[in-house]
Amino acid sequence: MNKITMLITLILLISFSACFTLLNADQTKSVPKAMLYSAILPGAGQLYTENQTSASIFLATEALLWFGKTRFDNERIWTENSYKKFATEIAGADPNTSGKKYNILQGYLSSEQYNDETILAARNYFLIIYNDPEAYEQYLDAHLFTGNESWDWKTEENRLQFKEMRIRRQKYVLYSNFTFGSLLLNRLISVIDAAKSSKAYNKHHVYTVPDPNGKGISLNYEYSF
Numbered sequence: 559m560n561k562i563t564m565l566i567t568l569i570l571l572i573s574f575s576a577c578f579t580l581l582n583a584d585q586t587k588s589v590p591k592a593m594l595y596s597a598i599l600p601g602a603g604q605l606y607t608e609n610q611t612s613a614s615i616f617l618a619t620e621a622l623l624w625f626g627k628t629r630f631d632n633e634r635i636w637t638e639n640s641y642k643k644f645a646t647e648i649a650g651a652d653p654n655t656s657g658k659k660y661n662i663l664q665g666y667l668s669s670e671q672y673n674d675e676t677i678l679a680a681r682n683y684f685l686i687i688y689n690d691p692e693a694y695e696q697y698l699d700a701h702l703f704t705g706n707e708s709w710d711w712k713t714e715e716n717r718l719q720f721k722e723m724r725i726r727r728q729k730y731v732l733y734s735n736f737t738f739g740s741l742l743l744n745r746l747i748s749v750i751d752a753a754k755s756s757k758a759y760n761k762h763h764v765y766t767v768p769d770p771n772g773k774g775i776s777l778n779y780e781y782s783f
Contacts, residue, residue, distance in 0.1 A: 586760055587607045587755075587759045587760055588756065589753050589757060591606065591756075592604075592606050592607055592752040592753060592755065592756040593749045593752050593753050596745065596748040596751070597745055597748075597749050599617075599620070600616040600617065600620045600748035601614070601616035601617035601620065601748060603748060603749065603751070603752025603753075603756070604748070604751065604752055604755055606752070606756070607752065607756045607759045609758075609759070612751055616747075616751070619744050620741070620744055623737055623740050623741050624741070626733075626737045627737040627738060627741070630733040630734040630737060631730075633730045634727055634730035634731055634734060637723060637726050637727040637730060638727050641660075641720055641723035641724055641727065642655070642660075644719070644720055644723065645660070645663055645709070645720060648712070648716050649663065649710055649711045649712075649716065650709055651663060651709045652706050652707055655707075659703075660724065662703075663709060663720065664717065664720055664721040667710070667711050667717055668708075668709060668710040668711065669704075669707065669708040669710070670710070672703060673702050673703060673704075676701050676702060677698065680697050680698055681694065
């Protein structure tokens with residue numbers, strides 16, 4: 559989200575705030591309606607109950623959280639593309655490698671090292687313990703990496719760099735998920751606050767009424783016990 563997009567969003571929010579306040583002025587506020595507005599857009603329920611301060615806080619929080627989530631998602635995508643390209647160019651990995659295989663790539667210096675360990679473990683399990691050569695061969699066919707699936711990091715530094723890129727990508731996933739959770743929490747708090755604001759508005763209400771003789775408007779104060 560660039561500065562122009564943020565400016566347009568801010569202008570739209572301000573315009574929405576002004577229109578919303580005008581359309582709902584001088585009315586008794588419905589608690590369910592206020593809660594529904596805030597569930598759709600945090601701060602909208604506060605605009606409906608003319609609580610401008612709280613509305614500004616919730617709307618600003620919503621905008622910042624969406625900005626953060628967009629940034630984290632973009633960083634995740636960029637990091638993921640980077641480590642895939644790194645694995646292809648440095649280790650000779652298959653460009654169509656699955657996510658599960660990337661977990662294996664980061665743990666072994668080469669496909670040969672991985673295959674050797676896999677063969678040893680399979681031999682102990684299928685041949686020595688269960689004496690099942692057929693299952694042994696089937697397991698190797700399913701789990702060994704040969705041909706285009708082979709890879710070699712050449713140095714431990716390359717493998718560790720790849721692993722760090724994968725860890726960084728996972729951090730962005732966690733940040734994005736946390737931000738999404740914060741968006742839901744912001745809505746929940748806004749819904750509760752909107753209900754309180756509507757009740758407070760209906761108890762303590764200042765409103766204007768047009769003069770029936772067309773000589774202006776009168777200012778009225780109403781307090782409900």
